[in-house]
Amino acid sequence: MNQLIGYLINGIAVGCIYAMLGSGLVAIYRVTTVVNVAQGTFAVMGGLIASSALSFGLPHGLGELVGVIAAGILGLLVGKIALTKGGISPISSLVITIGLAVAAYALEVGLWGSLPVSLAGIRSVLRFSGVAIQDQYLLIIAVSIVIFIGLWAFFSKSYIGLALTACSSNSYGARVMGIDVRRMGVIAFGLGGVLGGLSGILIMPVQPLSFNSDINLVVMGFAAAVIGGMTRFEYALAGGVVLGVVEELIAGYWQARYQLEVALGIVILTMVFEGALNARRGTAAWR
Amino acid sequence: MLEVANLVVHYDGAVAVDDVTMRIENSELVSLIGPNGAGKSSLIKAVAGLVPIDGGKVSLQGRLAYVPEGRQLFRDLTVDQNLRLGAWPNRRQSTDYVYDLLPEIKKFEKRKAGQLSGGEQQLVAVARGLMAKPDLLAIDELSLGLSPLAAAKLVSNLISLHESLGIALLIVEQSATVALKMCQRAYVMEAGRIVKSGTSSELIESGEMLDAYLGGMGDGQP
Amino acid sequence: MAIDTQKVQEISKSKSGSRLPLFGAAIALIVALLLPSVLNSANSSVYVYTMLYAIVAVGLSLLIGYAGQVSLGQAVFVAVGAYTAAILSAHGVPTILAFILAPFVSMMVALIVGIPLLTLRGNYLAFGTLALQLIILGVVANTTFLGGSLGIPSIPQLGLTSSLQLGSAKSYAWLSLVLLVGVLIVSRNLINSRPGRGLRALATTEIGAAAAGVPVGRYRLYAFLLSAAYGGIAGAVYAFFTGFISPNSFSVLLSIEFIVMIMVGGSRSIWGAVVGAFVISILVQVLNTLGTLHGLPNSMPAIFSYAAYGLLLVVIIRYMPDGIVAWFGKRLGRLTTASKNLD
Numbered sequence: 110m111n112q113l114i115g116y117l118i119n120g121i122a123v124g125c126i127y128a129m130l131g132s133g134l135v136a137i138y139r140v141t142t143v144v145n146v147a148q149g150t151f152a153v154m155g156g157l158i159a160s161s162a163l164s165f166g167l168p169h170g171l172g173e174l175v176g177v178i179a180a181g182i183l184g185l186l187v188g189k190i191a192l193t194k195g196g197i198s199p200i201s202s203l204v205i206t207i208g209l210a211v212a213a214y215a216l217e218v219g220l221w222g223s224l225p226v227s228l229a230g231i232r233s234v235l236r237f238s239g240v241a242i243q244d245q246y247l248l249i250i251a252v253s254i255v256i257f258i259g260l261w262a263f264f265s266k267s268y269i270g271l272a273l274t275a276c277s278s279n280s281y282g283a284r285v286m287g288i289d290v291r292r293m294g295v296i297a298f299g300l301g302g303v304l305g306g307l308s309g310i311l312i313m314p315v316q317p318l319s320f321n322s323d324i325n326l327v328v329m330g331f332a333a334a335v336i337g338g339m340t341r342f343e344y345a346l347a348g349g350v351v352l353g354v355v356e357e358l359i360a361g362y363w364q365a366r367y368q369l370e371v372a373l374g375i376v377i378l379t380m381v382f383e384g385a386l387n388a389r390r391g392t393a394a395w396r
Numbered sequence: 397m398l399e400v401a402n403l404v405v406h407y408d409g410a411v412a413v414d415d416v417t418m419r420i421e422n423s424e425l426v427s428l429i430g431p432n433g434a435g436k437s438s439l440i441k442a443v444a445g446l447v448p449i450d451g452g453k454v455s456l457q458g459r460l461a462y463v464p465e466g467r468q469l470f471r472d473l474t475v476d477q478n479l480r481l482g483a484w485p486n487r488r489q490s491t492d493y494v495y496d497l498l499p500e501i502k503k504f505e506k507r508k509a510g511q512l513s514g515g516e517q518q519l520v521a522v523a524r525g526l527m528a529k530p531d532l533l534a535i536d537e538l539s540l541g542l543s544p545l546a547a548a549k550l551v552s553n554l555i556s557l558h559e560s561l562g563i564a565l566l567i568v569e570q571s572a573t574v575a576l577k578m579c580q581r582a583y584v585m586e587a588g589r590i591v592k593s594g595t596s597s598e599l600i601e602s603g604e605m606l607d608a609y610l611g612g613m614g615d616g617q618p
Numbered sequence: 619m620a621i622d623t624q625k626v627q628e629i630s631k632s633k634s635g636s637r638l639p640l641f642g643a644a645i646a647l648i649v650a651l652l653l654p655s656v657l658n659s660a661n662s663s664v665y666v667y668t669m670l671y672a673i674v675a676v677g678l679s680l681l682i683g684y685a686g687q688v689s690l691g692q693a694v695f696v697a698v699g700a701y702t703a704a705i706l707s708a709h710g711v712p713t714i715l716a717f718i719l720a721p722f723v724s725m726m727v728a729l730i731v732g733i734p735l736l737t738l739r740g741n742y743l744a745f746g747t748l749a750l751q752l753i754i755l756g757v758v759a760n761t762t763f764l765g766g767s768l769g770i771p772s773i774p775q776l777g778l779t780s781s782l783q784l785g786s787a788k789s790y791a792w793l794s795l796v797l798l799v800g801v802l803i804v805s806r807n808l809i810n811s812r813p814g815r816g817l818r819a820l821a822t823t824e825i826g827a828a829a830a831g832v833p834v835g836r837y838r839l840y841a842f843l844l845s846a847a848y849g850g851i852a853g854a855v856y857a858f859f860t861g862f863i864s865p866n867s868f869s870v871l872l873s874i875e876f877i878v879m880i881m882v883g884g885s886r887s888i889w890g891a892v893v894g895a896f897v898i899s900i901l902v903q904v905l906n907t908l909g910t911l912h913g914l915p916n917s918m919p920a921i922f923s924y925a926a927y928g929l930l931l932v933v934i935i936r937y938m939p940d941g942i943v944a945w946f947g948k949r950l951g952r953l954t955t956a957s958k959n960l961d
């Protein structure tokens with residue numbers, strides 16, 4: 110029982126990370142219908158830059174902030190490159206984001222080497238009635254709650270959030286209102302960058318990241334997002350948490366080595382099932 | 397207010413607007429009539445900068461708001477949120493302004509735009525256009541999908557707006573009767589060209605109007 | 619990768635219109651035939667890899683360029699072919715038989731995963747194939763029978779008959795050239811057949827193709843199976859040639875390399891895939907030479923190739939979406955018409 114509580118909390122925390130990555134993908138997809146393969150890159154770059162900022166002597170908090178801001182700027186850049194002025198198909202933009210993710214490897218290996226890099230987080234451990242939980246996991250959950258409330262407020266209350274939603278609801282209508290849809294897409298990429306950077310600095314203390322961790326991160330983020338049909342943040346949160354908990358339970362009660370495979374299997378099944386459902390309804394969820 | 401000179405618009409080589417010249421004075425009520433595919437929407441879209449211009453000139457003094465064909469509301473957003481976006485990028489613009497002008501939409505300000513009836517949506521679309529505080533409001537397919545009663549109500553609403561605010565209106569209509577009754581002047585478009593223009597009473601009296609319009613229906617498609 | 623009708627028609631026109639491409643192909647073939655006899659063993663390896671890359675890339679271009687489906691996990695079928703060859707020959711199956719079975723096993727895996735996966739489109743299919751590759755590589759890395767993450771060492775050489783063993787890089791070079799030519803012939807015939815025309819219609823508009831009576835789902839599956847078979851062939855040769863395989867040999871990056879190749883060469887024709895494989899192999903060699911120059915850190919070759927792959931992909935998609943062949947072709951065409959006008 111106590112063990113179960115431990116697994117659940119760790120699972121929820123890891124799931125929040127997936128949800129954060131997934132929300133970045135959702136933010137971008139809603140406006141642009143592009144799946145951003147470089148989403149994992151934002152996490153890795155954000156984490157690596159934060160680790161360097163800390164080692165240059167910036168205090169905790171500030172160092173992490175530098176990483177997140179850098180990831181946001183990276184997001185804007187990726188968006189600017191992936192969304193051409195003339196407009197290209199979403200799948201072409203997807204391939205551009207692959208290219209940028211690979212190009213980022215060169216930078217990451219060149220500056221930080223190819224070994225996993227860790228980040229100092231909260232080292233303390235919470236113990237109660239036989240359960241030991243690293244406080245970093247609790248921090249992840251707490252920060253995630255704040256972030257998701259922030260996301261909700263941003264999209265429902267702020268004017269620019271409203272415009273982003275308008276672009277996803279009806280991009281021609283948005284153009285008629287004089288909203289520059291490509292620019293909104295770039296802003297969405299920036300938001301994706303911030304969310305990716307946040308997930309990077311939060312996960313790195315418990316799970317060191319190397320340059321090629323990005324693939325697993327983006328795939329798990331995509332998994333969380335896809336469970337929510339790529340368009341709803343709250344579903345992405347739910348999807349991420351489910352995946353995280355399933356992973357931890359598999360690792361805890363069965364075998365750690367199959368946790369990723371099972372989670373990915375769930376995702377494929379979800380997509381296929383959703384596709385079959387949509388086909389029956391006669392709507393196309395894919396673009 | 398608006399001057400269009402020798403405007404040309406192509407789509408992949410096909411001509412949609414062919415050497416069109418027209419003008420609208422301040423606070424004028426003008427209609428644009430013509431059969432399907434005549435190029436009416438293309439003309440307004442070019443004026444609004446939504447399609448590229450392939451020739452000629454458009455000069456506009458003041459602000460233009462375009463109420464597009466098919467209304468193009470943001471269905472997942474509430475009416476109030478739709479209205480706020482009408483003022484883009486001016487986030488401080490209060491929606492009270494249009495609620496005062498069109499009190500009937502205040503009733504459903506919190507509802508999702510996608511859940512409204514066609515007539516209600518058209519009203520919201522017009523209101524969203526007004527949020528930009530335009531000097532010229534161009535409305536594409538004003539009465540499409542509306543019952544005659546709803547159309548008449550919308551027309552009277554618009555006329556009172558025109559009278560109280562002094563904005564100029566450009567109304568695109570398929571129904572020549574509605575358009576001519578409502579507006580002072582009209583342009584008739586066919587196959588990308590302006591084939592007739594004049595005051596509404598001139599056009600009605602000449603009797604050609606109805607013939608031209610009906611005649612254009614059959615072979616209107618270029 | 620922007621897919622539209624006009625371009626596809628252009629290609630089919632140019633194919634029937636001129637003898638020049640055929641002439642060029644004949645010259646390329648003669649050069650390719652003679653090349654292994656003059657190359658040293660290191661360069662022969664490069665030659666083998668180039669041919670194998672091209673085989674996989676041709677399959678992927680059938681899938682992307684003709685069937686309009688993006689697979690980000692193509693390396694998985696290469697892996698299946700390689701593991702089939704390695705495991706079977708380790709268990710006493712004659713290598714030639716293992717070699718022949720490899721593409722069929724790849725196809726079988728493709729059939730099993732393809733039926734559900736191919737219900738997906740666009741972004742979802744791309745991620746589905748990527749996820750599939752991660753799953754299969756993960757399972758391989760955790761299965762002792764398959765060598766685990768350490769892989770399978772000392773795979774025997776391919777023996778065509780009991781007396782004729784391939785030993786030198788040279789012999790693998792000729793073998794892989796023959797295989798590539800075979801793959802190209804099969805693909806070309808397929809493209810010009812009725813199903814091939816159906817496939818091309820698929821890439822342009824799926825709904826249109828379905829309305830025209832093309833059995834869309836079946837053709838898409840065929841393209842997927844064929845591309846998997848090509849991957850299997852290349853994987854088997856790779857296993858025999860290098861004598862060692864591990865999950866790391868078939869990373870996601872390899873799948874991305876295949877994408878880079880067909881984007882560089884042009885995804886709308888199988889020749890583009892060959893050109894892409896060739897260009898990328900040469901480029902990687904050049905970068906390797908530069909990266910291993912005296913005084914540079916060990917990671918330099920890797921850094922160079924990451925940068926090259928990534929930036930190439932971006933530049934190609936943004937500025938030469940039909941690949942370098944079409945890009946140069948267009949400019950050359952403009953030049954020749956300009957000079958004609960001068961006459």
Ligand SMILES: Nc1ncnc2c1ncn2[C@@H]1O[C@H](COP(=O)(O)OP(=O)(O)OP(=O)(O)O)[C@@H](O)[C@H]1O
Nearest residue numbers: 407411412430431432433434435436437438439618
């Ligand atoms: N996006 C487009 N691409 C290609 N052709 C177009 C496009 N939009 C309009 N056209 C063509 O341009 C011509 C003019 O169309 P337009 O929409 O301007 O007509 P309209 O007068 O508004 O017709 P309706 O009364 O039916 O709305 C038509 O022949 C139409 O087929």
Ligand SMILES: [Mg+2]
Nearest residue numbers: 436437438465
């Ligand atoms: Mg119209």
